[in-house]
Amino acid sequence: MSTEVKEVSPVVAQPHVLAVAQSRSIRIRINGLWRSFALGDDLPASATLAHLLRERLGFTGLKVSCDEGACGACSVIKDGKAVLSCMVLAVEADGHDILTIEGLAPDDPVVEAFAEQSEPGYGTALQCGYCTPGFVMTARALLNENPTPTLDEVKDALSGNICRCGCYAGIAQAVLRASAKIVARRSEV
Amino acid sequence: MNERFTQRVPRKFVGGYRPKIDGAEKASGRARYADDLTIMQSFPNLLYAKVMHSPYPHARIKGFDSTKAEALPGVVGIITYKDPEVASLKLTNAGWTDAVDTVPWDRMMFQFRDRRVLGEYASWVGDDVGFVVAAESEEIADEALRLIDVDWEVLPFVLDPIEAMKADAPLVHQDLLTTNVMAPDPTGGDDVFVVKGDVEADLARAEVVVEGRSVHHNATQGSMDNWCCLVEWKSDQVTVWSNSYAADQLRMHISQMLDLPLHRVRAIASYVGGQFGRCDTGDQPFFLFTALLSKKTGRPVKFRHSRRESFHDSRQPAIYTCKLGAKKDGTITSMSFNSIGNAGAYADHTMFALKYVPKELTEMVLAHIPNLRMEAYGVYTNGLPGCMMRGVGNSQFNLIFGHVIDLLAEKLDMDPIDLCVKNFAHEWESLPSASLDAVLREGARRIGWKEKRHLPGKGRAYDTVKRRGVGFSFHPAWHAEWQEKRRGQVQVSITLNPDCTVLLKAATIEIGGGSNTCNVLGCAEALGFLGIGTEDIHWSSIVDTNDGLKDCVQTDSAVSFLQSEVMMYSARELKERLREIAARELKLRPEEIDFAEGRIVAPALPALDMTVKQLLHKGDMAPITVAMSRAPNEKQTGVPFFANFAEVEVDTSTGKVAVLKLVVVNDCGTVMYASGAEAQQIGGQCQGMGEALTEEIIYDKATGVPLNFNWIDYTIPTMADMPDIDPVLLEVWKGGGEYGACGIGEGTLTCTPRAILNAIYNAIGVRINDIPVKPEKILKALGKD
Numbered sequence: 001m002s003t004e005v006k007e008v009s010p011v012v013a014q015p016h017v018l019a020v021a022q023s024r025s026i027r028i029r030i031n032g033l034w035r036s037f038a039l040g041d042d043l044p045a046s047a048t049l050a051h052l053l054r055e056r057l058g059f060t061g062l063k064v065s066c067d068e069g070a071c072g073a074c075s076v077i078k079d080g081k082a083v084l085s086c087m088v089l090a091v092e093a094d095g096h097d098i099l100t101i102e103g104l105a106p107d108d109p110v111v112e113a114f115a116e117q118s119e120p121g122y123g124t125a126l127q128c129g130y131c132t133p134g135f136v137m138t139a140r141a142l143l144n145e146n147p148t149p150t151l152d153e154v155k156d157a158l159s160g161n162i163c164r165c166g167c168y169a170g171i172a173q174a175v176l177r178a179s180a181k182i183v184a185r186r187s188e189v
Numbered sequence: 190m191n192e193r194f195t196q197r198v199p200r201k202f203v204g205g206y207r208p209k210i211d212g213a214e215k216a217s218g219r220a221r222y223a224d225d226l227t228i229m230q231s232f233p234n235l236l237y238a239k240v241m242h243s244p245y246p247h248a249r250i251k252g253f254d255s256t257k258a259e260a261l262p263g264v265v266g267i268i269t270y271k272d273p274e275v276a277s278l279k280l281t282n283a284g285w286t287d288a289v290d291t292v293p294w295d296r297m298m299f300q301f302r303d304r305r306v307l308g309e310y311a312s313w314v315g316d317d318v319g320f321v322v323a324a325e326s327e328e329i330a331d332e333a334l335r336l337i338d339v340d341w342e343v344l345p346f347v348l349d350p351i352e353a354m355k356a357d358a359p360l361v362h363q364d365l366l367t368t369n370v371m372a373p374d375p376t377g378g379d380d381v382f383v384v385k386g387d388v389e390a391d392l393a394r395a396e397v398v399v400e401g402r403s404v405h406h407n408a409t410q411g412s413m414d415n416w417c418c419l420v421e422w423k424s425d426q427v428t429v430w431s432n433s434y435a436a437d438q439l440r441m442h443i444s445q446m447l448d449l450p451l452h453r454v455r456a457i458a459s460y461v462g463g464q465f466g467r468c469d470t471g472d473q474p475f476f477l478f479t480a481l482l483s484k485k486t487g488r489p490v491k492f493r494h495s496r497r498e499s500f501h502d503s504r505q506p507a508i509y510t511c512k513l514g515a516k517k518d519g520t521i522t523s524m525s526f527n528s529i530g531n532a533g534a535y536a537d538h539t540m541f542a543l544k545y546v547p548k549e550l551t552e553m554v555l556a557h558i559p560n561l562r563m564e565a566y567g568v569y570t571n572g573l574p575g576c577m578m579r580g581v582g583n584s585q586f587n588l589i590f591g592h593v594i595d596l597l598a599e600k601l602d603m604d605p606i607d608l609c610v611k612n613f614a615h616e617w618e619s620l621p622s623a624s625l626d627a628v629l630r631e632g633a634r635r636i637g638w639k640e641k642r643h644l645p646g647k648g649r650a651y652d653t654v655k656r657r658g659v660g661f662s663f664h665p666a667w668h669a670e671w672q673e674k675r676r677g678q679v680q681v682s683i684t685l686n687p688d689c690t691v692l693l694k695a696a697t698i699e700i701g702g703g704s705n706t707c708n709v710l711g712c713a714e715a716l717g718f719l720g721i722g723t724e725d726i727h728w729s730s731i732v733d734t735n736d737g738l739k740d741c742v743q744t745d746s747a748v749s750f751l752q753s754e755v756m757m758y759s760a761r762e763l764k765e766r767l768r769e770i771a772a773r774e775l776k777l778r779p780e781e782i783d784f785a786e787g788r789i790v791a792p793a794l795p796a797l798d799m800t801v802k803q804l805l806h807k808g809d810m811a812p813i814t815v816a817m818s819r820a821p822n823e824k825q826t827g828v829p830f831f832a833n834f835a836e837v838e839v840d841t842s843t844g845k846v847a848v849l850k851l852v853v854v855n856d857c858g859t860v861m862y863a864s865g866a867e868a869q870q871i872g873g874q875c876q877g878m879g880e881a882l883t884e885e886i887i888y889d890k891a892t893g894v895p896l897n898f899n900w901i902d903y904t905i906p907t908m909a910d911m912p913d914i915d916p917v918l919l920e921v922w923k924g925g926g927e928y929g930a931c932g933i934g935e936g937t938l939t940c941t942p943r944a945i946l947n948a949i950y951n952a953i954g955v956r957i958n959d960i961p962v963k964p965e966k967i968l969k970a971l972g973k974d
Binding site: 056064070071102104125129155156 | 193230414496869871
């Protein structure tokens, strides 16, 4: 079943040199681990990164909701930036670093802040939870770049993600709280 | 900083501000939904199903050739409308239930049987018709459908309900019916379905008469978690994993339609990524054809909607007119409502929205108006079927209701808040309603009603071209406990382990409304005498019909209290059982024993120092299970009210409406979980604002093809669009039972569109009554188009 040909221990990232069409295999560093995949019937060149991650590897945290780049539910982090994995072909991730929500630390401040959000006046940061991993990863990428965003910067960064339950007020608060957690943890070190 | 809600009765668990019980699981991506439970990795042998969608708004399949599709590598099974297992299926409809009850086919709530499962007729662009394919991948299944050569007989179509009512209009169901206007049905009643007093005579003599019209379009639910199911038909056992939010009814649906005994059908569900009224039994033929494909191929088959396919039902669009008569002092003496509902291709819940709900409203809010008349017509057209969406029928009604109130108040030069309090209350209370008075006064205070309201269009200008205004609308709630009797027995099982931890089985499929959190809080509250916390209670997101409990379907957050009310009885029973155990151990009579905070209290043994845990440790270590079934408390307590207030800024040069602030006030009876309730209130504004301003299904009128079945062109508000929202929870009214709570989830958005529309009028002095209010409508109304 698996299209995976081998697993390699985390090593220094090697620049990808061979054209995919020639090698018929791709290598992606997923959550810190380099993994190789053969292209073929099980993994056509048209497969999206979302498909590879979810269906082949079982990283079901990301969701495919619109499958056309309109909702952000499939967001993962590619080389430090949030990307829509439904709009990235698996072959485009060849040689790149991909972080899914499963790759975050168990005490990740963004995950904690989303889970805990319950402050009066703002509701929770999630209801059905389907969009949540996408919001978490988009917020994570924002905070990596800008650990202390303003509310307007949060809104700007997260306005590509849809939460149909409409928990935007709680989500914005959670991101600000995650920011405070990051700052606090840094000062502890 | 918004003001914090305070409880009428302080409680340890129920009603507090705290994280969701599933917050950590969802925030970390560990929560698994139907699509996650059925990935290839878990079912290596699975096949994917795809169904043909009609390219025409109205057509019939005359014939076909599937040779090329059958020959395509990777295609494993094809079923067509000619195959006996499909051709023999009963006609169905999405009006089986009001979403909470379990009913068989012959007892469906709305008896319109107009849906064929994989039929030869197509009644709208996108209709599931004729052919379904199981293949090794979704792409192959799609390709196979393209290779089926269909000979279509393209038929004339109609999209506009007024056109569809004309005698020479194309018939939407020419093989079943002779008119597009639906015949009266037993549940909805006659065309004129409410007559009280004499409206015509009263209108003729009334001191003031106003008349209004409103048009509600078909917004769609937009659940992020597209429909998904995996069916495995092995031997004579059918197992279904899905994101249906009604497991027991799904089992009944499959059993009834495929003629299987109930014990041969097993429905399993976990978290659902948003519901919002999406669908009801009968508009889900995919459960049936996916099952038949699994039977045919002998392999598990998965079917899921794409985003485009998920546009498969909508809020029931309705055109309302209302004539209202009143005295000069503001006493309303008559109201006459007429409505035309655009059913789309299938009847589904049309009469729920057009008749059933408005009829309920005569008791819930119009009870003190002496003369009432209501008349409604449901009309078939060749468009997207209208069905349920968060607050079936109420949103459409509120759009006209809040309009005529505003019209009358203006004509009488009266504050509309005073006008509402003077006239409206439910059947079992006298005027004024304490609940209505409270929600309106509190909403007015929070929005700054007195300071911000001005004569229509007469406020000051901002940036030369912008005008601001405020508006509100109110509505009665409709999920008090006595209104939930259609559910039948509500079932809960509580097991106390010998270490004083608890296994809670309160089956309900969690769609986001937070009923699982409410249930755990309710359980901890009820078992307060054990001194346990929420961390001592195990609950599961998995609902499985083989557990033998009917799941309590989450509509309008009513499950937030229904199962907790049952738990109060379970707790009493459990306490009795513990008393008997303690009595045997302590050699006392059971009535001499009580429990407090996990300790045994026996006045006869003042020196006793024993916890419940220690007591259980001495026994046989067998868990104690109390399974309880109770019908909802039918005490007729009326309903509470809710209201929405809006402040808008209209740019008169571009027509763009910016909502500056929304206040949402819900009288809850008892708040079961404050953070969750506020999340519902805030979230509801997002959908309500979308319906009011941006969300709309657009058709190419020449071809009948919907143009925006995607989330780029069907514009759902994002974080950048939403204004400051003030959620206000009140406990004024109280229902029956321990908590006397009421569902609020649907109600949070029912009045949002009308509140925004009235605020737009206050801002610019011109009324727009068809939603969504896009900039071109504003410009047209201002004579600038």
